[in-house]
Amino acid sequence: MKEFKLKYGCNPNQAPARVYMKGSQDLPIQILNGNPGYINLLDALNGWQLVFELKQATNFPAATSFKHVSPAGAAIGTPMSKVLQKVCYVEDLNLDSKIAIAYAKARGADRMSSYGDWVALSDVCDVQTATLLKREVSDGIIAPGYDEQALNILKTKKNGKYNIIKIDKSYIPDPIESKEVFGITFEQKRNNLKITTDSLKNIVTVRQDIPEGAKLDLIISMITLKYTQSNSVCYVKDGMAIGIGAGQQSRIHCTRLAGNKADIFWLRQYPKVLNLPFLEGVTRAQRDNAIDVYLSEHDFDFSKKGDWNKLFSSEPEILTDFEKKSWILKQSDVCLGSDAFFPFDDNIKRAVKSGVKYVCQPGGSIRDEDVIRACDKYSMVMAFTNSRLFHH
Numbered sequence: 001m002k003e004f005k006l007k008y009g010c011n012p013n014q015a016p017a018r019v020y021m022k023g024s025q026d027l028p029i030q031i032l033n034g035n036p037g038y039i040n041l042l043d044a045l046n047g048w049q050l051v052f053e054l055k056q057a058t059n060f061p062a063a064t065s066f067k068h069v070s071p072a073g074a075a076i077g078t079p080m081s082k083v084l085q086k087v088c089y090v091e092d093l094n095l096d097s098k099i100a101i102a103y104a105k106a107r108g109a110d111r112m113s114s115y116g117d118w119v120a121l122s123d124v125c126d127v128q129t130a131t132l133l134k135r136e137v138s139d140g141i142i143a144p145g146y147d148e149q150a151l152n153i154l155k156t157k158k159n160g161k162y163n164i165i166k167i168d169k170s171y172i173p174d175p176i177e178s179k180e181v182f183g184i185t186f187e188q189k190r191n192n193l194k195i196t197t198d199s200l201k202n203i204v205t206v207r208q209d210i211p212e213g214a215k216l217d218l219i220i221s222m223i224t225l226k227y228t229q230s231n232s233v234c235y236v237k238d239g240m241a242i243g244i245g246a247g248q249q250s251r252i253h254c255t256r257l258a259g260n261k262a263d264i265f266w267l268r269q270y271p272k273v274l275n276l277p278f279l280e281g282v283t284r285a286q287r288d289n290a291i292d293v294y295l296s297e298h299d300f301d302f303s304k305k306g307d308w309n310k311l312f313s314s315e316p317e318i319l320t321d322f323e324k325k326s327w328i329l330k331q332s333d334v335c336l337g338s339d340a341f342f343p344f345d346d347n348i349k350r351a352v353k354s355g356v357k358y359v360c361q362p363g364g365s366i367r368d369e370d371v372i373r374a375c376d377k378y379s380m381v382m383a384f385t386n387s388r389l390f391h392h
Helices: 038-058 082-087 098-108 127-134 148-154 212-226 251-267 284-294 321-328 346-354 368-377
Strands: 003-006 017-020 029-033 062-067 070-076 117-121 138-143 163-167 176-181 184-189 232-237 240-246 334-338 356-361 381-384
Touching: 017 038, 029 148, 038 062, 038 070, 038 117, 038 138, 038 163, 038 212, 062 098, 070 098, 070 212, 082 098, 098 117, 098 127, 098 240, 127 148, 212 232, 212 240, 212 334, 212 356, 232 251, 232 346, 240 251, 251 321, 251 334, 251 346, 334 346, 346 356, 346 368, 368 381
Parallel strands: 117 138, 138 163, 334 356, 356 381
Antiparallel strands: 003 017, 029 163, 062 070, 062 117, 070 240, 176 184, 232 240, 232 334
16 A cells, blocks of 8 residues: 545645655555544654654563654553552553553553553554553554454444554665645655663763663653654653653743653552542543542642532542642652753753652753753753754
């Protein structure tokens, strides 16, 4: 198949639309089910590159949850604690498949943003992953293959219309890529930068020690940023992105946005949150929305509107500002990556509030020394990668 016709482009008024290969090659994808759209395919192809590179760099199966051409989450298949399993709503599944664990973590980091996601897997989709995915709201999936039973499970989603794409994992695109904007063709070398532990050798702070686990997390942050709309920063802990700040014009706004997401991820592990008395029949999406409100900075009290009994068997106890701040202070050893240099030390001052200890960024600001001093003040370790990761 050299061409796939689409219902429309980004919006319904943008028809006709298609994806196609310019040369003699066939498209490296097969549509196994459904009818993916323009944005679906952008998510699929960006997501596939992300997980393919994560697998190459870490030697772990990898997954990402994509929304509107940026990842909502990304993770590798390292073990999950009992608490994390509960936070990710998979404590009942007894997962031992590494690719299923990777997706559970990628989806679970920011469940609000992952609602209606596009899934990308580095490895063949197995039954555990399909079973997990069957009960989540999702638009589609791309993977290098599917177990027969897993494929049959996925085909039942969305009344049989769930989008399922198989990609040829041996496909290598041409080194030069192009796109059109306003009738003008842009051409550039494809960003084939390899991100490895060598990217972390230029440590510029007083502290020089980066444990192997933190190196892995910093690599995850950089590869995630490589496929995130810029400006972007990414907080990572224990093999999963826990806060992604995408597409902001201001670097500090990226850092705040991603830091707030990381804080919410951590607060979702607070005992009061884990033990919220939800009624039987409350959906996952309803739980996610209720938890998001419960953790709101405005200290929303369900009892003020008198509607707590629509979701809970008893009125939830309020989580106070003091409790939130005290809990967030327990977060530690978080890694932070940035797709371009930090222009001011305010980014470091915000990051430390979310437990950041290890930082990687390209460097190159006229205020690099201010940023380094801030890292030293908070006993952080920072590496200059000398590689910008803008993505548009």
